[in-house]
Amino acid sequence: MDILPEETPLWQYIERTAREVAAKYGYDEIRTPTFEPTELFARGVGDTTDVVQKEMYTFEDREHRSFTLRPEGTASVVRALIENGRCSDAMPLKLYYLISCFRYEKPQAGRSREFFQFGTEMFGAAAPSSDATVIALAADIIKALGIKDVVLHINSIGCPDCRPKYREALVEYFSQHTDELCDSCRERLKTNPLRVLDCKSPICSGIAKDAPKTIEHLCDGCHDHFESLKEYLTAMGIDYEIDTHIVRGLDYYTRTVFEFIAGGIGAQSTVCGGGRYDGLMSQLGGPALPGIGFAMGITRLILAMKASGVEIPEKSAPAVYIAPMGPAAAKYALSEVSKLRDKGVYAECDIVGRSLKAQMKYADKIGAKYTLVVGDNELEVGRATLKDMTGGENKEVALDSLSDLFE
Ligand code: ATP
């Protein structure tokens, strides 16, 4: 995906905001490789998911080993913690990442084959207050970005104790509608029936409307956890809706699942998806550490920011542009912009060898606030005219103290 220079200030703004908010919750950054052995994602994302079955970019290296461009971040983070012996660090461990992900899907608005995520993971906290904290972090980032039209959906999908019974009830219900389900859902019914609940086809989602709900089949532990989470969210002033159709149909996903849905950005409206995955660490060969996290799609955040009318930060403009005439003046210009840059001031001078007229046109185009034309005469008297390009007053300045004028 190309992100052109007009757009990068917005990306940087989002990245900076996400980092700053995450830091207030005590999260540290982790970076992992762009591709990993295919096996990691098959186990860590799940063999029966669309991501693994249909969406992975998988290739063989020169030694015929199978690798996959990461379709998401969680599996890699869990692997990295196990491999680097970090599972006995002080808990909870709180990590975030900014990564590109790759999925072979049908490109459309809000869905591309290479996309970017800001994701977080928290390990070693199982209490419902940790779920509330993770959701609050996501809500804070979304709020800090100025996205207004957004709704938090939450659900609980139970645990390995209560899910088998629920699964039975679900299979029984959908089996009455086998003929109407789409081909994928007929398959899902056998391999992973919970996934039928989030099928996007209108017929399947129509049938799913009346399906048994996970929250009606929770064991006492899961029920209490969900009730506490709701109380904590209310105590933190975070509004939510219960959405019984959010699922993560894998055994190691447990209890809380959530999504933030933005308005006005079309069909791909989930800007953030997350959940608890208490079984994942042990599934990947580590200790039985509980985990909970989320991931936000940066392009969808951008769409939502635009829909909310957020002012997009502009590319910065130079404080001053020095226009030299001749080689002696060029030497002055180069040394002076160096001094200014050392002070932290954005300054430019001609490095193309343009005519004076072309230089002034260029200075105007890049939005320089001031220009300073320096020729042999100016060098001789040591003074030149600092021109205010925004229409303010021009002033005579001493060449050797130009940098003093800018902060
Ligand atoms: P979707 O409903 O869009 O298929 P998902 O359940 O596959 O989402 P997750 O794996 O939960 O998505 O990824 C977290 C977030 O990453 C999503 O909520 C979304 O904002 C973003 N995302 C996922 N896939 C894409 C994509 N192909 N292009 C852009 N953003 C994406």
Ligand code: MG
């Ligand atoms: Mg998807």
